[in-house]
Amino acid sequence: MWRDSFRLQIFCLLMAVLAIVVLVHNFFQLEHMDDDTISGSNWITENNVQHSLSQTTKTTRKPYCSYKQQTLSKREQAEQESLLAxxxxxxxxxxxxxxxxxxxxxxxxxxxxxxxxxxxxxxxxxxxxxxxxxxxxxxxxxxxxxxxxxxxxxxxxxxxxxxxxxxxxxxxxxxxxxxxxxxxxxxxxxxxxxxxxxxLRLREERPDRVYFKSSFKSGKYSETTECNVCLPGDLPVCNFTDLYTGEPWFCYKPRKLSCASRISHAKGGYQKGLLTQxxxxxxxxxxxxxxxxxxxxxxxxxxxxxxxx
Incomplete structure (x- = not known):
């Protein structure tokens, strides 16, 4: 009888130790998440943003401004030439x-x-x-x-x-x-x-001179990433290109959140030092x-x- 009682005490002790380990692990995980979370004062508070008709998907675009190489129909080509003229x-x-x-x-x-x-x-x-x-x-x-x-x-x-x-x-x-x-x-x-x-030169060479930001949020955790028509580099991006008009728009994908968790959008600022003396x-x-x-x-x-x- 006392052996069964001793085994039960050992089992309860092991469960208590395991619970403490899990609790400590969760505490450090939450602490790390707090470091990555952007405070409410830094969130982009444009709540009435109109989301793109496209599905938010993860994709990687290696070429810079690769949308410029897209094939246009004759009607689209004529419209483009008219607008440029x-x-x-x-x-x-x-x-x-x-x-x-x-x-x-x-x-x-x-x-x-x-x-x-x-x-x-x-x-x-x-x-x-x-x-x-x-x-x-x-x-x-x-x-x-x-x-x-x-x-x-x-x-x-x-x-x-x-x-x-x-x-x-x-x-x-x-x-x-x-x-x-x-x-x-x-x-x-x-x-x-x-x-x-x-x-005109800056428009062609630096389309990112004005950059934008979007906020992504799930529960209490949030991230803010840069968005633009063109995003350089090989980092994963969220594709918010309009399916109806074909107008391209991308945001760098958050590290821990999905593209579908975007909640707001606003202008981020201007790139500096683009002009010569x-x-x-x-x-x-x-x-x-x-x-x-x-x-x-x-x-x-x-x-x-x-x-x-």
């Missing part, structure tokens, strides 16, 4: 332009073409913009990104103009005068043509980005109502 931007005659030869909004100006004592509502107003470089020399090519508008601050009225690039440093702007009163013309340089070429001169906020171009003469007109004679 619509966004085609004029290029400078030479591949590389010195900063002093780039567009300077401070030296550039605009004039109102054929000014009269007054205009009538519905008339067309034409403005000529003349671009010059930092040496004060007239530009001989186009491609600058301009914005032009007419506005009456007292009336809180405004309208944009239609800009025509003459490809010789001159731009024509056409406005339709929509209201009576004093109407002021404003023209600004958003980006010089030389900066546009840098942006010379290229950075084309992106100076107080010099050539979103700077006004002043008029060399009157910058406003008087508009009368249609009934005025």
């Amino acid at each position: 619509a966004i085609l931007w004029p290029k400078p005659p030479d591949g590389k332009i010195a900063f002093v030869e780039s567009t300077d909004p401070a030296h550039s100006d605009f004039v109102i073409v054929k000014p009269v004592r007054f205009f009538k509502v519905g008339d067309e107003l034409e403005v000529l913009v003349r671009m010059k470089d930092f040496q004060g020399k007239p530009k001989q090519y186009g491609g600058d990104y301009l914005q032009a508008r007419i506005h009456s601050p007292l009336l809180k009225a405004g309208a944009t103009g239609r800009i025509v690039d003459c490809h010789n440093g001159l731009y024509k702007v056409f406005f339709t005068l929509l209201w009576p009163g004093e109407v002021k013309v404003s023209v600004s340089l958003v980006h010089p043509s030389e900066a546009i070429q840098v942006l 010379e290229e950075s001169l084309f992106f100076q906020s107080d010099v050539n980005i979103k700077r006004p171009i002043l008029s060399s003469g009157p910058d406003s007109v008087i508009v009368k109502s249609k009934a005025f004679t």
Whole structure:
């Protein structure tokens, strides 16, 4: 009898030791999981994200931006060519332009073409913009990104103009005068043509310059990974490509979670150090980005109502 009791005590002791071992193991596992879990303050809290129609699957893409090699149908090819033609931007005659030869909004100006004592509502107003470089020399090519508008601050009225690039440093702007009163013309340089070429290069060479992030969560455990149209390297990725449009989208696969556990998506930030020292001169906020171009003469007109004679 005492032998059976002794065996029972030994068995209970072994079970207790085993339970302690399992408890300690689980404790360390949870501690490790906490280290990998992103705190709630760092989660991407875009809860109303619209998920892709595609199934989230694990795949590995070795080629960088391999979607560019996909075969297009004739209809898709025609659509692509039409879209590329619509966004085609004029290029400078030479591949590389010195900063002093780039567009300077401070030296550039605009004039109102054929000014009269007054205009009538519905008339067309034409403005000529003349671009010059930092040496004060007239530009001989186009491609600058301009914005032009007419506005009456007292009336809180405004309208944009239609800009025509003459490809010789001159731009024509056409406005339709929509209201009576004093109407002021404003023209600004958003980006010089030389900066546009840098942006085009970055679009082709560094499609990941703006990167995004998605959060994956299961229970209390979560991970955040980088997402983009192109993801370099051989790491496993989640394929969120839209099955209907074919628009590619990938996220690096979480280490411990499935692709289907994605809960949110948001912009991550911008890659730094992509510009050369010379290229950075084309992106100076107080010099050539979103700077006004002043008029060399009157910058406003008087508009009368249609009934005025």
